[in-house]
Amino acid sequence: MSATEFTDDMDAIRQIFFDECDEQLALLEEELTTLSDEPEDKEKINTIFRCVHSIKGGAAAFGMEELVKFSHLFESVLDLFRSGALSVTAESIATFLKCKDALFDIVTAFKNEGTACEAASDTVAELERYLDSGAPEPEPSPEDVEMDDIFGMAFAPVKIEIEAPVDQRFSISLRVTTEFYERGDDVRNILIALKGLGALQVEVDTDAVPLIGDISPERSYLTWNLLLETQKSRGDVEEIFEWSGDDLQATVTLIADNVADGPASLPVEVEEKIDLQIKKPAERKESATVRVDIQRIDKLVDLIGELVINQGAIQSQMRRNKVHGDSVLGNVVTAQEQLIHELQENVITMRAYPIKTVFQKLGRVVRETARLTEKQVRLVLEGEDTEVDRSILEKLSDPLTHMVRNAIDHGIESPQARSLAGKDPEGLLRLRAFQRSGRIIVEIQDDGAGLDADRIYEKAVEKKIIERGQRLDREEIYSLIFEPGFSTVAEVTDVSGRGVGMDVVKQSLQQINGRIFISSAKGKGTTFSISLPFTLSVIEGIIFKAEGQDFVIPVNNVLETIIFDAKKAFHVGEGKYGYPYRDGYLSVIYASDIIGTSSDGLNQKICFVIENENEEKLAFIVDKIIDHSRFVVKNLEDNYRKIACFSTATILGDGNVAFILDVEFLFGELLKKREGSLEERV
Amino acid sequence: MIMEKALVFSLGSQEFSVQISAVKEIKEWAKATPFPAAPAFVEGVVNVRGSVIPLVNMAQMMGVSDDNDEKKAIIFLKDDKKIIGFSVSNVTDISDIDEEDFRPLPELSSDNLKYYSNGILSLGGRLVFSVNVSSLFEGSLQ
Numbered sequence: 001m002s003a004t005e006f007t008d009d010m011d012a013i014r015q016i017f018f019d020e021c022d023e024q025l026a027l028l029e030e031e032l033t034t035l036s037d038e039p040e041d042k043e044k045i046n047t048i049f050r051c052v053h054s055i056k057g058g059a060a061a062f063g064m065e066e067l068v069k070f071s072h073l074f075e076s077v078l079d080l081f082r083s084g085a086l087s088v089t090a091e092s093i094a095t096f097l098k099c100k101d102a103l104f105d106i107v108t109a110f111k112n113e114g115t116a117c118e119a120a121s122d123t124v125a126e127l128e129r130y131l132d133s134g135a136p137e138p139e140p141s142p143e144d145v146e147m148d149d150i151f152g153m154a155f156a157p158v159k160i161e162i163e164a165p166v167d168q169r170f171s172i173s174l175r176v177t178t179e180f181y182e183r184g185d186d187v188r189n190i191l192i193a194l195k196g197l198g199a200l201q202v203e204v205d206t207d208a209v210p211l212i213g214d215i216s217p218e219r220s221y222l223t224w225n226l227l228l229e230t231q232k233s234r235g236d237v238e239e240i241f242e243w244s245g246d247d248l249q250a251t252v253t254l255i256a257d258n259v260a261d262g263p264a265s266l267p268v269e270v271e272e273k274i275d276l277q278i279k280k281p282a283e284r285k286e287s288a289t290v291r292v293d294i295q296r297i298d299k300l301v302d303l304i305g306e307l308v309i310n311q312g313a314i315q316s317q318m319r320r321n322k323v324h325g326d327s328v329l330g331n332v333v334t335a336q337e338q339l340i341h342e343l344q345e346n347v348i349t350m351r352a353y354p355i356k357t358v359f360q361k362l363g364r365v366v367r368e369t370a371r372l373t374e375k376q377v378r379l380v381l382e383g384e385d386t387e388v389d390r391s392i393l394e395k396l397s398d399p400l401t402h403m404v405r406n407a408i409d410h411g412i413e414s415p416q417a418r419s420l421a422g423k424d425p426e427g428l429l430r431l432r433a434f435q436r437s438g439r440i441i442v443e444i445q446d447d448g449a450g451l452d453a454d455r456i457y458e459k460a461v462e463k464k465i466i467e468r469g470q471r472l473d474r475e476e477i478y479s480l481i482f483e484p485g486f487s488t489v490a491e492v493t494d495v496s497g498r499g500v501g502m503d504v505v506k507q508s509l510q511q512i513n514g515r516i517f518i519s520s521a522k523g524k525g526t527t528f529s530i531s532l533p534f535t536l537s538v539i540e541g542i543i544f545k546a547e548g549q550d551f552v553i554p555v556n557n558v559l560e561t562i563i564f565d566a567k568k569a570f571h572v573g574e575g576k577y578g579y580p581y582r583d584g585y586l587s588v589i590y591a592s593d594i595i596g597t598s599s600d601g602l603n604q605k606i607c608f609v610i611e612n613e614n615e616e617k618l619a620f621i622v623d624k625i626i627d628h629s630r631f632v633v634k635n636l637e638d639n640y641r642k643i644a645c646f647s648t649a650t651i652l653g654d655g656n657v658a659f660i661l662d663v664e665f666l667f668g669e670l671l672k673k674r675e676g677s678l679e680e681r682v
Numbered sequence: 683m684i685m686e687k688a689l690v691f692s693l694g695s696q697e698f699s700v701q702i703s704a705v706k707e708i709k710e711w712a713k714a715t716p717f718p719a720a721p722a723f724v725e726g727v728v729n730v731r732g733s734v735i736p737l738v739n740m741a742q743m744m745g746v747s748d749d750n751d752e753k754k755a756i757i758f759l760k761d762d763k764k765i766i767g768f769s770v771s772n773v774t775d776i777s778d779i780d781e782e783d784f785r786p787l788p789e790l791s792s793d794n795l796k797y798y799s800n801g802i803l804s805l806g807g808r809l810v811f812s813v814n815v816s817s818l819f820e821g822s823l824q
Contacts, residue, residue, distance in 0.1 A: 306732035549715070595718050639764045640727070640736040641823050644719050651729045657715040 198230030312653025411448035546591035
């Protein structure tokens, strides 16, 4: 193996460790935030302990000393709670959360810079106070405990009373079942963990290995006889085996200290060469999951996209050859279509992650923002298991962080003000995710002061976003906060106003086809609802023809489709037209204007009434509608670059490419036309 | 003496070559889906097994075109990130080349030619302009 390959390998393993740290930290956050509901729940403390413990284990393997040091301290304090020497209070939960944040910082520092960062000294001091106050009463322990008992007790290891740390000798016999390997575990992990406790001698008993012809390659025949010299207690030793449950049959026997022959009792002294750096924490047993590189799933999604396109090709060939849909072939093809559709939905859900991963990061944002603004905030999460496509989730984190900060900074009042208003001094921030009619809704709800429509109106006038006297309804006034330039430097606070306004939030949500709505009641609070598509890889669209070419328009932007009557279009300026719609008039954009070919307009028969996020409408005139269907979205930037008016494309049944119209571009064109006429006047 | 393989193709009557390692595939020319506001040398986009790939008229982009040139083939080239299709008159052959075959361009060559080509290969009396793949990508994505 060459040196570079080796580094790549190490990097990959490091990456796995960091991935696992992220998982453990997320679990830690989840358990800690729910701990206050059930402070007596032993299993919770155990899980918390386990998380910290496995981070520590990995950190030791990679020589990340600061991380080991801090997690060890944290672990020792947790141990006091686990053993019942201390009991969980709101105060201690707060300390734990701080520690979790500190762990996160240290891990992040290692991940990004590869160097250490020290834990905040006040957090360390806080932990040390716990250690001083609650020194555990040593518990007597029986001489020998059957392994089964230990398993039953999960994480309540039995302590051995030790006056001063003395080396003890344990003789350990390990028998490994086939299931152990099937779970992807390795005896090596166990041995490495044991080696971490003290001097270890390993002997492999190969007596059970049959003749080569009788070997079943799947089966495990080996027994390991170990001799461990350690200062640790039996509980610590046995804890190592607990990960593997019943798949690992371990018998631990304490050899009396005065046994003279000591190591000699092992006839063969073979110390297995162990590369400590490849320690891999055992997987959590309860969830049967497989770690798959996301790129493989992306590839799968692409391939199924092609399958969908091929299916379309088959169907268009059938039509061309006049094969009836109710013929035998037609039925088979329809069944096939159904299967492919299901396959596609399944694979897309494989790429979905629970929104929990984003929500949990917000826990820290809430705590820090509350501290900076000196407010009391309780965060309540609902529907964290709602699944969202990874590509969307990645882009959701920043806008949500910003909105949560805003809600605390501008929404929730100070404890004093809240008490005066007769509210609980502790503000409530509720994050909720759920599915509604094929979209994911995320709500950020605070019980703060609510939006002040008059103030927003005044400020918008001041910032020249609207003109004084302009009549707007309440919702329209609220949505002014999304206008660029609404939040400005004048209101910079430590927390939200860092020059990034709600307009950026709205923009980043639009990139993932998200929509945002506000509802607010004065004195009662504000709710922001974000509506997101489940995936970005498939859209519902209408395929239409203009100038002989096929295009697709996303169906969620089409308010209505009406027959276009050219006689009703009226001239409102140079090359500009209006068209009656209901009791008003819409501006007209001809598809031929966009596509850039001159046209007599005689073919144009269909009018799409298009609406954008801001509820602006326009009439878009095309030649004819072909079909309404689901389209696999292909990004043009993958192999080319951004092009105006079409951000994405799709592949039709005949193998040709059709562009997907970017509706915002149409509104941009409208704006250009309007500005053009302003220039004419000047 | 480093041996390398090059794909030789023609634009009109002139022969050009690209290093074979950059060639993803070669297909028969087909009409691309045009899009508005595209540079004149971009014919549109094509579908190759589910990927949407731009199709660039190489002769037009390099300024060596004659509008009447026939286009028979598309050469798909790849760099580390993208795949771009280039329409060419025809694909001639694959040649072994070594360093000794390389000659610098004449001083008088146009800026465009100097940008896209890194030298002339003389392959048994044939005169072949060697084309820079990275320049082709830069030019196409403008």
